[in-house]
Amino acid sequence: MSLVFAGVxxxxxxITGRAQMADPVVSARFFDAxxxxxxxxxxxxxxxxxxxxxxxxxxxxxxxxxxFAVGMADAYDGPIxxxxxxxxxxxxxxxxxxxxxxLIEEMMQTVDLAYAEEWKFDHGIMVPLHxxxxxxxxxxxxxxxxxxxxxxTPLHRAWALGEALRRAADTVPERIAIVxxxxxxxxxATPDSGKIxxxxxxxxxxxxxxxxxxxxxxxxxxxxxxxxxxxxxxxRTFIALAAAARGRGTVQxxxxxxxxxxxxxxxxxxxxx
Amino acid sequence: MQKLLFDxxxxxxxxxxxxxxxxxxxxxxxxxxxEREAIVSRDVGLLYVLGANGQLxxxxxxxxxxxxxxxxxxxxxxxxxxxxxxxxxxxxxTGLDERVASV
Numbered sequence: 001m002s003l004v005f006a007g008v009x010x011x012x013x014x015i016t017g018r019a020q021m022a023d024p025v026v027s028a029r030f031f032d033a034x035x036x037x038x039x040x041x042x043x044x045x046x047x048x049x050x051x052x053x054x055x056x057x058x059x060x061x062x063x064x065x066x067x068f069a070v071g072m073a074d075a076y077d078g079p080i081x082x083x084x085x086x087x088x089x090x091x092x093x094x095x096x097x098x099x100x101x102x103l104i105e106e107m108m109q110t111v112d113l114a115y116a117e118e119w120k121f122d123h124g125i126m127v128p129l130h131x132x133x134x135x136x137x138x139x140x141x142x143x144x145x146x147x148x149x150x151x152x153t154p155l156h157r158a159w160a161l162g163e164a165l166r167r168a169a170d171t172v173p174e175r176i177a178i179v180x181x182x183x184x185x186x187x188x189a190t191p192d193s194g195k196i197x198x199x200x201x202x203x204x205x206x207x208x209x210x211x212x213x214x215x216x217x218x219x220x221x222x223x224x225x226x227x228x229x230x231x232x233x234x235x236r237t238f239i240a241l242a243a244a245a246r247g248r249g250t251v252q253x254x255x256x257x258x259x260x261x262x263x264x265x266x267x268x269x270x271x272x273x
Numbered sequence: 274m275q276k277l278l279f280d281x282x283x284x285x286x287x288x289x290x291x292x293x294x295x296x297x298x299x300x301x302x303x304x305x306x307x308e309r310e311a312i313v314s315r316d317v318g319l320l321y322v323l324g325a326n327g328q329l330x331x332x333x334x335x336x337x338x339x340x341x342x343x344x345x346x347x348x349x350x351x352x353x354x355x356x357x358x359x360x361x362x363x364x365x366x367t368g369l370d371e372r373v374a375s376v
Contacts (some may be wrong), residue, residue, distance in 0.1 A: 014341075018341060021341075056328035057275075057279055057282065057326055057329050058282065058283055059283070061275075061279050062275070063276075080282065080283050080336060081332055082335045082336060085335040120283060148326070149326075150362065187365060187366065188320075188327065188328075188331075189327025189330065190327055190347045190363050190364070190365055191345055191348045191352070191367060191371075192365060192366050193374060194321050194374025194375075194376075195367060195373050212315050230327070230362040230363060230365075258373065258374035258375070259374045259375070259376075
């Protein structure tokens with residue numbers, strides 16, 4: 001029927017795994033904004049939630065790395081990580097094979113996708129779900145963009161993926177919500193973990209909020225790596241969402257929280273016809 | 274080395290074999306002597322310097338039960354002992370004495 005909700009959020013494992021190590025006043029504001037986005041999402045009465053994520057070698061590896069992949073299963077297990085380390089209990093999240101298949105068939109008209117009937121969720125999807133749909137009662141369709149193993153999916157192809165997702169969402173009878181999840185600048189899983197380039201993040205968010213395609217696609221990987229770290233490669237997920245929603249964004253929350261290793265972000269996008 | 278960490282990351286049977294039959298498990302992978310020694314001695318710092326993907330290594334450290342601060346310190350110590358990261362996109366850009374998020 002249509003795309004009924006579009007938003008983006010952070011997914012760093014420290015958000016849940018190291019929740020107690022942050023300033024409780026700051027983290028409470030972030031968690032409130034995160035949960036509030038979940039309430040807005042549910043209020044849009046979606047039949048399924050498509051999550052555009054930057055998977056981290058949990059399912060796809062350098063033996064066969066797809067530029068894009070979409071899940072096509074009736075259930076997904078997660079988290080793949082040690083549950084105590086991540087602070088999220090292991091569970092099964094419902095999917096929707098038939099809907100996945102119809103979305104994939106439409107998206108494939110313009111974007112070459114891999115698809116997978118087996119897929120385990122890592123923190124990149126589990127952390128957002130923990131706040132957005134904490135009862136895991138909304139069917140999820142995972143989408144992955146290669147932000148991890150160079151050569152990476154080009155930014156303009158992430159935009160093309162977003163356009164294809166939008167067209168597919170408008171084609172199926174179900175009501176679809178889409179959430180993109182990634183970091184802006186960050187240097188996760190290194191001794192630099194906690195380093196955040198706030199000025200770079202704010203400049204990126206300005207471009208994102210304006211849905212300025214040309215400005216969003218003008219980053220090179222070399223510049224992103226220098227100024228925003230290898231975690232900055234995950235801007236692809238935000239770019240796909242901008243293409244899918246077509247409208248302007250609103251940032252509900254942005255603040256660097258170093259122990260979470262990322263500038264914590266919650267933002268929504270206006271869905272424009 | 275990364276293939277082993279990838280399998281350990283997602284496969285409970287591999288995790289079990291890691292605990293009960295490490296030599297047999299390692300025989301199934303193409304490992305340099307340095308990589309093998311780093312795995313056997315649980316040297317997260319050396320694995321980091323050898324270029325293990327950061328996401329894989331972070332989950333591996335969690336599998337070993339390393340607390341967060343200890344894991345960060347192990348990577349710094351690895352660079353102090355063995356020099357800069359030799360491969361991949363997870364290089365260290367901060368100084369050896371920095372404590373970025375107070376850890």
